Amino acid sequence: xxxxxxxxxxxDKNMKESINTSEDVKWFDLNNKYLRGLAFNNGFxxxxxxxxxxxxxxxxxxxxxxxxxxxxxxxxKIKAIVDNSSYMSHMTAIGQIxxxxxxxxxxxFVFISTTKINQxxxxxxxxxxxxxxxxxxxxxxxxxxGVKEAYIGVNLDADFSFFKPEQEKVVIYGxxxxxxxxxxxxxxxxSNILDRMxxxxxxxxxxxxSAHLEEKMAYVLKEIPKKYLILEVEANNTVNSLKERLxxxxxxxxxxxxxxxxHFPHPHxxxxxxxxxxxxxxxxxxxxxxxxxxIDGRKILKELNYDETVDGTHLTDLGFYFVARFLIDYIK
Amino acid sequence: xxxxxxxxxxxDKNMKESINTSEDVKWFDLNNKYLRGLAFNNGFxxxxxxxxxxxxxxxxxxxxxxxxxxxxxxxxKIKAIVDNSSYMSHMTAIGQIxxxxxxxxxxxFVFISTTKINQxxxxxxxxxxxxxxxxxxxxxxxxxxGVKEAYIGVNLDADFSFFKPEQEKVVIYGxxxxxxxxxxxxxxxxSNILDRMxxxxxxxxxxxxSAHLEEKMAYVLKEIPKKYLILEVEANNTVNSLKERLxxxxxxxxxxxxxxxxHFPHPHxxxxxxxxxxxxxxxxxxxxxxxxxxIDGRKILKELNYDETVDGTHLTDLGFYFVARFLIDYIK
Numbered sequence: 001x002x003x004x005x006x007x008x009x010x011x012d013k014n015m016k017e018s019i020n021t022s023e024d025v026k027w028f029d030l031n032n033k034y035l036r037g038l039a040f041n042n043g044f045x046x047x048x049x050x051x052x053x054x055x056x057x058x059x060x061x062x063x064x065x066x067x068x069x070x071x072x073x074x075x076x077k078i079k080a081i082v083d084n085s086s087y088m089s090h091m092t093a094i095g096q097i098x099x100x101x102x103x104x105x106x107x108x109f110v111f112i113s114t115t116k117i118n119q120x121x122x123x124x125x126x127x128x129x130x131x132x133x134x135x136x137x138x139x140x141x142x143x144x145x146g147v148k149e150a151y152i153g154v155n156l157d158a159d160f161s162f163f164k165p166e167q168e169k170v171v172i173y174g175x176x177x178x179x180x181x182x183x184x185x186x187x188x189x190x191s192n193i194l195d196r197m198x199x200x201x202x203x204x205x206x207x208x209x210s211a212h213l214e215e216k217m218a219y220v221l222k223e224i225p226k227k228y229l230i231l232e233v234e235a236n237n238t239v240n241s242l243k244e245r246l247x248x249x250x251x252x253x254x255x256x257x258x259x260x261x262x263h264f265p266h267p268h269x270x271x272x273x274x275x276x277x278x279x280x281x282x283x284x285x286x287x288x289x290x291x292x293x294x295i296d297g298r299k300i301l302k303e304l305n306y307d308e309t310v311d312g313t314h315l316t317d318l319g320f321y322f323v324a325r326f327l328i329d330y331i332k
Numbered sequence: 333x334x335x336x337x338x339x340x341x342x343x344d345k346n347m348k349e350s351i352n353t354s355e356d357v358k359w360f361d362l363n364n365k366y367l368r369g370l371a372f373n374n375g376f377x378x379x380x381x382x383x384x385x386x387x388x389x390x391x392x393x394x395x396x397x398x399x400x401x402x403x404x405x406x407x408x409k410i411k412a413i414v415d416n417s418s419y420m421s422h423m424t425a426i427g428q429i430x431x432x433x434x435x436x437x438x439x440x441f442v443f444i445s446t447t448k449i450n451q452x453x454x455x456x457x458x459x460x461x462x463x464x465x466x467x468x469x470x471x472x473x474x475x476x477x478g479v480k481e482a483y484i485g486v487n488l489d490a491d492f493s494f495f496k497p498e499q500e501k502v503v504i505y506g507x508x509x510x511x512x513x514x515x516x517x518x519x520x521x522x523s524n525i526l527d528r529m530x531x532x533x534x535x536x537x538x539x540x541x542s543a544h545l546e547e548k549m550a551y552v553l554k555e556i557p558k559k560y561l562i563l564e565v566e567a568n569n570t571v572n573s574l575k576e577r578l579x580x581x582x583x584x585x586x587x588x589x590x591x592x593x594x595h596f597p598h599p600h601x602x603x604x605x606x607x608x609x610x611x612x613x614x615x616x617x618x619x620x621x622x623x624x625x626x627i628d629g630r631k632i633l634k635e636l637n638y639d640e641t642v643d644g645t646h647l648t649d650l651g652f653y654f655v656a657r658f659l660i661d662y663i664k
Contacts, residue, residue, distance in 0.1 A: 092516075110638045112602070
């Protein structure tokens with residue numbers, strides 16, 4: 001028996017919220033050893049070290065976290081308790097607090113369902129009426145909310161198992177943009193797009209309003225075994241704080257394969273000379289480090305003529321797709 | 333004196349809501365004869381004829397409506413009263429109830445500000461600290477809410493005037509997708525992207541959950557002078573209703589330059605044979621009309637491998653950008 005618990009408008013059935021459902025399934029706890037996208041053993045949290053008040057808060061947002069499972073289930077549900085409902089006007093509820101399900105099809109993960117709901121506790125039927133062949137799925141976690149509990153549910157007679165391939169890691173350290181602000185759904189942050197486009201496990205250490213290049217953070221990054229380290233650290237630094245901190249930060253990380261991305265295009269350079277000068281200065285400064293692969297963030301999105309953000313700063317799916325497509329040439 | 337009326341979190345200043353402001357400006361009513369994107373003289377509403385309960389409701393959503401103005405203002409504000417705050421989990425508040433401001437730069441309109449707020453009545457400072465040169469702007473209206481009142485405000489000593497160039501029209505009739513579900517902000521629906529990419533005025537008659545091909549609607553479309561008519565009408569029809577209604581609809585519109593777009597890719601064709609068969613059948617049927625330019629919607633977005641939607645159906649900025657970029661070759 002199923003019950004619609006919240007609808008938006010009856011005018012468009014496709015615009016309805018996801019459907020809450022009864023307990024005719026068995027539930028599997030997602031807090032387990034098969035989670036991908038985590039470097040430390042701390043539940044759904046991304047760090048186990050204190051960095052700053054902001055980062056300590058935001059590291060509970062499981063951006064980049066995901067899990068693989070295989071099942072012959074006819075019905076797949078998700079049940080989650082998160083810290084809050086949607087709280088930002090420039091990001092969908094799904095992007096902030098939702099989960100995205102991808103299906104492996106012809107060796108590629110394809111978006112197949114999401115949690116179209118805006119509540120802090122929800123149970124959603126992701127798929128039903130599936131045939132009973134074995135299928136492989138990947139589930140992406142919310143980008144901008146702490147997750148208290150989360151479970152995947154399948155019909156009682158279904159086979160089900162999580163699995164986790166051994167893969168080299170790519171670590172991303174950055175701002176709100178790297179955390180995934182403002183993808184329309186979790187699978188569309190640039191790190192999660194790269195996760196599907198390349199054969200690596202991505203550790204997302206993007207923190208909204210942060211990436212302040214603390215020395216302690218450099219040591220945290222250093223201890224994670226990785227093939228590449230992507231740094232997107234300009235947006236919340238001033239010209240001075242970047243000059244002051246980036247050299248020491250890179251010195252601590254000497255020997256790593258570092259990809260350093262400068263500021264993505266900001267349309268306010270057209271009306272704000274100070275901003276333009278700061279971005280130009282930061283560009284030249286970041287370009288100057290010899291042992292770093294430098295990428296001009298403005299170049300990646302140039303052809304989009306400033307239409308790649310929701311607010312001048314935060315990339316949409318359009319911006320993230322172009323960033324990911326550009327970066328795959330650097331992640332061999 | 334300015335007052336922050338609502339913030340999301342203090343953790344990221346860029347994630348804050350827009351700022352509400354005091355009355356140190358002069359206000360210009362946006363309900364005037366310079367509005368673009370409207371075929372009938374009915375305020376911000378898109379129709380003046382009753383079609384169906386759904387369409388009569390949705391025609392009050394000013395999708396595609398926009399206005400040009402020029403000013404040497406140092407401060408630009410907007411004040412609006414809309415029917416509601418955000419009501420959908422898969423679309424940002426900005427996309428549903430917000431306004432987007434574009435600045436003319438090198439003969440192209442460039443996104444420059446938006447209303448980062450989620451309230452049914454709001455006053456937002458779009459830009460400030462501008463130099464006092466004359467600038468040209470275009471303001472896009474909300475995609476998914478009725479607008480009761482809206483005003484643009486500039487500093488008291490600024491020059492200000494609306495203007496409207498005479499342009500041929502392109503009319504779009506379609507579903508929620510054509511209405512703009514689910515762009516992250518108003519400027520990113522495919523009709524509004526085309527509005528900037530081509531030299532036409534676009535009349536958006538996309539209606540969520542609708543496009544049911546009523547004869548009466550065909551006569552409404554027929555009476556609008558236009559260069560092209562884009563039809564995106566498959567998604568809310570069944571195989572049978574499309575077969576039954578589309579021939580008569582096209583017959584009434586005989587002689588028009590019609591561009592007919594079939595269903596955009598839907599990932600559930602991978603798991604739902606009935607859906608796949610329906611889309612395949614509808615594709616062949618829509619392709620069969622001799623005096624119509626037919627476009628396979630699946631082809632437009634094929635390279636995105638189903639990542640172009642927020643929910644399997646509704647396009648994001650990524651999908652809309654690819655649709656617009658594809659269509660410009662058909663709109664000479």
